[in-house]
Amino acid sequence: MSMHSLIDSVLAYVAEPETDYAILINGKWGSGKTFFVSHQLFKRLGEQYPELRLVHVSLSGLDNLDEIYPKILVGLLSNQASARIGSGLMKTLLQLDIKIPKIGITTKNIANVLKDTSLVIAKETKSKPDMFLCFDDLERISNKIEAEAVLGYIYANFIESKHTKVLLISDESKISASAYKEAKEKIIGRTFSFSPSMRDAFPQILEELVAEINRERIEAEKEFLFALLDSYKIRNLRTLQFIIRALDIISSAVPELKGDSFHKVTFFTTILSFEYRKGTLDLEDAYNLTNVETLSVLKSLSEKTEEKVKSYRDIFYDTYIKFHRNEYEYFRSIVDLVFSGYLDKDLFIVEIKSLEPQTLSIE
Numbered sequence: 001m002s003m004h005s006l007i008d009s010v011l012a013y014v015a016e017p018e019t020d021y022a023i024l025i026n027g028k029w030g031s032g033k034t035f036f037v038s039h040q041l042f043k044r045l046g047e048q049y050p051e052l053r054l055v056h057v058s059l060s061g062l063d064n065l066d067e068i069y070p071k072i073l074v075g076l077l078s079n080q081a082s083a084r085i086g087s088g089l090m091k092t093l094l095q096l097d098i099k100i101p102k103i104g105i106t107t108k109n110i111a112n113v114l115k116d117t118s119l120v121i122a123k124e125t126k127s128k129p130d131m132f133l134c135f136d137d138l139e140r141i142s143n144k145i146e147a148e149a150v151l152g153y154i155y156a157n158f159i160e161s162k163h164t165k166v167l168l169i170s171d172e173s174k175i176s177a178s179a180y181k182e183a184k185e186k187i188i189g190r191t192f193s194f195s196p197s198m199r200d201a202f203p204q205i206l207e208e209l210v211a212e213i214n215r216e217r218i219e220a221e222k223e224f225l226f227a228l229l230d231s232y233k234i235r236n237l238r239t240l241q242f243i244i245r246a247l248d249i250i251s252s253a254v255p256e257l258k259g260d261s262f263h264k265v266t267f268f269t270t271i272l273s274f275e276y277r278k279g280t281l282d283l284e285d286a287y288n289l290t291n292v293e294t295l296s297v298l299k300s301l302s303e304k305t306e307e308k309v310k311s312y313r314d315i316f317y318d319t320y321i322k323f324h325r326n327e328y329e330y331f332r333s334i335v336d337l338v339f340s341g342y343l344d345k346d347l348f349i350v351e352i353k354s355l356e357p358q359t360l361s362i363e
Helices: 003-015 033-048 065-078 087-095 110-114 147-162 178-187 198-209 212-220 222-231 237-253 259-278 283-287 292-304 312-319 332-340 345-355
Strands: 022-026 053-058 131-136 165-170 188-193
Touching (some): 003 165, 003 188, 033 165, 033 198, 053 065, 131 147, 147 165, 178 188, 198 212, 198 237, 212 237, 237 259, 259 283, 259 332, 259 345, 283 312, 292 312
Parallel strands (some): 022 188, 053 131, 131 165
């Protein structure tokens, strides 16, 4: 199902009066479900239903059903645009010693105090929905509680009694309990499979993560980037986001970077990110990757000595460099960026100048 079709289906669900079921988006970890809901679905829902309170709650680590109400409350109060907190309610919160993000006060028993108010529970109305609850990471709840118990709680407190619109997000391949399947049949009316192509998500990622001044440069490397993703069978949207963020940092640091140099920067950043995100690369190995000529010589020496176990450096060479010798260039500064999130601009400029000094206008 395309993302546009999925959005239309959710809008149809919200428009349906007095629903008595939830809907579920099912997809693998890293497929971009949360990013899609937060950046695309909620945007459309907000445009279509300006008065609808949109609440996103992560169930990751949940080990007690009583934690759900506070999570919803924090979601409501953290989003000041949708919470519409009046002065009377603010006085109540201040008196209760509550701590809420972006408001700066402390949590005690706020959930119990407000449990039966319209701030937490959707209003009973037949005309239009009052709140849209999104419960994410269903498969990541603590082993102290069962997924079917969470579904039952959500159904009893929000769907059955108030006809609240509820969306669940999960990777169902991680939930094996038969009791969950039985509960799902009773509570979840529609399940949408989420497996969008990263190409479809690319424009949204650029818009959300990249400074406008850098988008054209990164867009120019799009086909090369996707050729690498396809070649190495990388399907994780978080990996793509990781790469794009790194390229944005590099582009912002050195706006004068030329196209040929940026192409090599893109290649090195991408393959290093592949390895780092897979957990197969440590910092010491990354520092030993060096330039093509050195790696080629070391590879030849290891072959002559007939080493039984290949070094990481040799595996890296065979996997990436052998097929992209003309595009590979080693950047110590990018290694540090991938591992730490920090780019040493001075070191990066030195490395770029040594690469193509005749084409650079960097002072």
